[in-house]
Amino acid sequence: MTLQEYTSSIHNFEECMKCTVCTAYCPVVQVNPLYPGPKQAGPDGERLRLKDPYFFNKALKYCLNCKRCEVACPSGVHVADLIQAARIRYDHSAPKLRDRLLASTDFMGSLARPFAPIVNAVTGLGVTKKVLDATMKIDSHRTFPKYSASSFERWLKRRRKEQAAFPEQVAYFHGCYVNYNYPQLGKDLVKVLNALGVGVQLLEKEKCCGIAMIVNGMSKEATKHAVHNVAVLGKAVEKGLKVVTTSSTCTLTMREEYPALLGVDNSAVKDSLLLATRYIFERLEAGAQLKFRPDFHLKVAYHTPCHMEKLGWGVFSEKLLKMIPGVEFTLLDSACCGISGTYGFKKENYEASQAIGAALFEQIRAVNPDVVACDCETCKWQIEMSTGYSVKNPISILAEALA
Amino acid sequence: MKLNTVIIGGGLAGLTAGIRLQKAGKSTAIISAGQNALHFFSGRFESVSESSADFIDFFAEAGVRLHYHEGVSLMPMGKLVPSSLSLEDVSIFPEGGLPRKALIVNFTGYHDFFSSFLAEGLEKEGCACRIRFIRIDEMERLRESPSEMRSVHIARIMDKAWEKVVQEVRVLLKDEDTVILPQVFGLKDSHTPSLIRERIPAKVVFAGTLPPSVPGIRTQLQLRRRYELLGGTFLMGDEAVSAETDGARVSSISTKNLQGHPLEAEHFILATGGFFSKGLSSNPQKVWEPLFGLDVEALADRNEWYDPDFLKEQPYMGFGVKTDASLRALKAGEIIDNLYVAGSILGATHPELGSGAGLALRSAFAVADLIAKL
Known part of the structure; x- marks a missing residue:
């Protein structure tokens, strides 16, 4: 055995060369001097925390978990994992009620959905926003995503037979957003997959991927979700099905965060869990064909969400969009939009959140596209609120362009 | 994914070769395991004296002055x-x-x-x-x-x-x-x-x-933007983990993020940098190239690898993979037909003279022009 074989550690922190490249790319450091930055919060802090947990710094909560430090690191240090793992391990303060509510996306969805018209009307009111701002510290600039009166699950269940008739099948992890807020994205996916001769099935009762819980101090709850999801994904995989998704964050969470942060083994399902854009690209590359409208024209600017950047699969969305005849494509500079899930909803983060996204918003206005494409629901809210441009998942654009 | 050329390494050499190939109408992807040596760039391209107008015009198109x-x-x-x-x-x-x-x-x-x-x-x-x-x-x-x-x-x-x-x-x-x-x-x-x-x-x-070098970071952003504008695929934060070979040719590269989706290409460029960028690895016994196991030019006696005077020329900085005259890589003495080598992994850079940027530039131009003609 050589010396080098002893120098690896959990999350690779000993590989850190102190080059500070991670800090140069951290969007939080640029706007919030209270945040020590990924080098200090990650590998530097880890050395101290391992000696004595006293050195845990509460300012780590300012990390928005975008993982851009990790993508930038030339030495393979899992900087973002080090920071999130430290928060899980050392921060024992109970999450606030607000954070609990923001993090419990499927619980809130199942409560709100039956009363969707009322809930939407009430959360949209200026007075409600003021009350939430004052009592819960949820920033009043934010608009809560609308709840849909009918869930995606219900819609797809009604079409079970029709979907089962397709010669090939996939399972779909739709996530909370598609189920409760925006079933249209799920419907668009079904349209595109059906056009490829593939039928869509639900999983046997999926749960929220748990990312909002992980970053809001609810890792125990998140672990329960992870164990449950790996089991239901496993059932689909055992049947020989691939499982597709339309959210880059849910995908990253289930593929990467489950083992790295929650210690949940996902090795049996990981390779079968794919973003729909990758699945569709691979089908087309293997010879499948889609028929597009001849009259389609759309100027699209693609934004790479942070978790897509980490996943490294933005290339599939990009190639699919470019493949559509009539699409005029611009790739936006890869940069954080500032929302990072529930982070930007918190009053204390609002200003930082908008300052982080400013460069991206400026670039979008300069490109002036018909639509911004992006695979993340919370980026969608942020970009729509901050620029006024409409944001669509590449799958929805694909569906619109089909003949 | 099928491409004309897959470039391993997203630093100055990789980006330069990528831009040049995209300009020649070739489809390429760059695999970049994190950020690169441009973040330590002095701004000087050492040892470039010939046809510098070509280089100046080429960079001006990317906004690099x-x-x-x-x-x-x-x-x-x-x-x-x-x-x-x-x-x-x-x-x-x-x-x-x-x-x-x-x-x-x-x-x-x-x-x-x-x-x-x-x-x-x-x-x-x-x-x-x-x-x-x-x-x-x-x-x-x-x-x-x-x-x-x-x-x-x-x-x-x-x-x-x-x-x-x-x-x-x-x-x-x-x-x-x-x-x-x-x-x-x-x-x-x-x-x-x-x-x-x-x-x-x-x-x-x-x-x-x-570090980080401010002009270096700006240069990296400008080059990446130019490369993507020309249609290149920049795989940031990804890492080449293994290569498939077919006789004397490389057929595909597998990456960490694209497991199960190998990148197939006609040509490959290895521009993974030196020791810091992990283009070369070493232990007390030997120096090796970790992705392909290419032949490496290095001194056998470890005591000769370095000069105890830190500021003197360090022999290990000159270690690099062996190539033929067209910069094609050698493995066990045999040429790999479609694997070209560019940048600091070639060795022969002298830190006291500069940053290796001149070598990156010239070798990237050379291999890109060879591939574009094929």
């Missing part, structure tokens, strides 16, 4: 070294054109810029130096986190506040012929250094800081 003058430039520790092709940020003094009197200006509390060393270096050459510190209001918030008073953070503020520095310098300037400032200007806009030069009535020299 180069100039070519023969002379010496000032290094961060006060040493003057021979220079020719470099970023516009770097000032080159012609022979006999060294400053006589210099004003060195730093920001109070900024420790990554070595004003005293610079003064010492210049004074040896007969230049009288005066060091002054300035404070700019916009920078005050950085002091709340003193450990993060770094080049890039200052540069972000200077993108907006550089005119204030100009004002301060104009007030401080007496009869000096030269003003020396830290290289923290123009992170966003490569015109800023020349705007500063226009507004200060003396020669303005930007001297390097500790």
Whole structure:
């Protein structure tokens, strides 16, 4: 055995060369001097925390978990994992009620959905926003995503037979957003997959991927979700099905965060869990064909969400969009939009959140596209609120362009 | 995914080759395991003397502004070294054109810029130096986190506040012929250094800081943007983990992020850098190239790898993979037909002369032009 074989550690922190490249790319450091930055919060802090947990710094909560430090690191240090793992391990303060509510996306969805018209009307009111701002510290600039009166699950269940008739099948992890807020994205996916001769099935009762819980101090709850999801994904995989998704964050969470942060083994399902854009690209590359409208024209600017950047699969969305005849494509500079899930909803983060996204918003206005494409629901809210441009998942654009 | 060329390594060599191939109408992807040596870039392309107009025009298309003058430039520790092709940020003094009197200006509390060393270096050459510190209001918030008073953070503020520095310098300037400032200007806009030069009535020299290099980061962003605009696929934060070979050819590369989706191509370029970038690995017994297991030119006796005088030429920096005259890689003495090598992994860079940028540029041009003709 050589010396080098002893120098690896959990999350690779000993590989850190102190080059500070991670800090140069951290969007939080640029706007919030209270945040020590990924080098200090990650590998530097880890050395101290391992000696004595006293050195845990509460300012780590300012990390928005975008993982851009990790993508930038030339030495393979899992900087973002080090920071999130430290928060899980050392921060024992109970999450606030607000954070609990923001993090419990499927619980809130199942409560709100039956009363969707009322809930939407009430959360949209200026007075409600003021009350939430004052009592819960949820920033009043934010608009809560609308709840849909009918869930995606219900819609797809009604079409079970029709979907089962397709010669090939996939399972779909739709996530909370598609189920409760925006079933249209799920419907668009079904349209595109059906056009490829593939039928869509639900999983046997999926749960929220748990990312909002992980970053809001609810890792125990998140672990329960992870164990449950790996089991239901496993059932689909055992049947020989691939499982597709339309959210880059849910995908990253289930593929990467489950083992790295929650210690949940996902090795049996990981390779079968794919973003729909990758699945569709691979089908087309293997010879499948889609028929597009001849009259389609759309100027699209693609934004790479942070978790897509980490996943490294933005290339599939990009190639699919470019493949559509009539699409005029611009790739936006890869940069954080500032929302990072529930982070930007918190009053204390609002200003930082908008300052982080400013460069991206400026670039979008300069490109002036018909639509911004992006695979993340919370980026969608942020970009729509901050620029006024409409944001669509590449799958929805694909569906619109089909003949 | 099927491409014409897959480039492993997203630094100066990889990006240069990628842009050149995209321009020639070839489809390419670049695999970049994190950020690269451009973040430590001095701004000088050492040892480039031939056909520099080609290089200058090529970079101008990406918005990267180069100039070519023969002379010496000032290094961060006060040493003057021979220079020719470099970023516009770097000032080159012609022979006999060294400053006589210099004003060195730093920001109070900024420790990554070595004003005293610079003064010492210049004074040896007969230049009288005066060091002054300035404070700019916009920078005050950085002091709340003193450990993060770094080049890039200052540069972000200077993108907006550089005119204030100009004002301060104009007030401080007496009869000096030269003003020396830290290289923290123009992170966003490569015109800023020349705007500063226009507004200060003396020669303005930007001297390097500790990394990350501000002009280097800007160059990396400009090159990546240019590459993507030409249709190239930049796989940031991904890593080549294994290669499939078919006889004397490479057929595909598998990456960490694209498990189960190998990148197939006609040609491959290995531009993974030297030891720091993990293009080469070593242990006390040997030096090797980790992805393909290529032949490496290295001294057998470990005691000869390095010179105990840290600042002397270090033999290990010259280690690199073996190639034929067309820069095709060798493995077990045999040529791999479609694997070309570019950049610092070729070895033969001398750190005291510069950063390896000249080698990266010339080898990337050479392999891209060979592939484009095939």
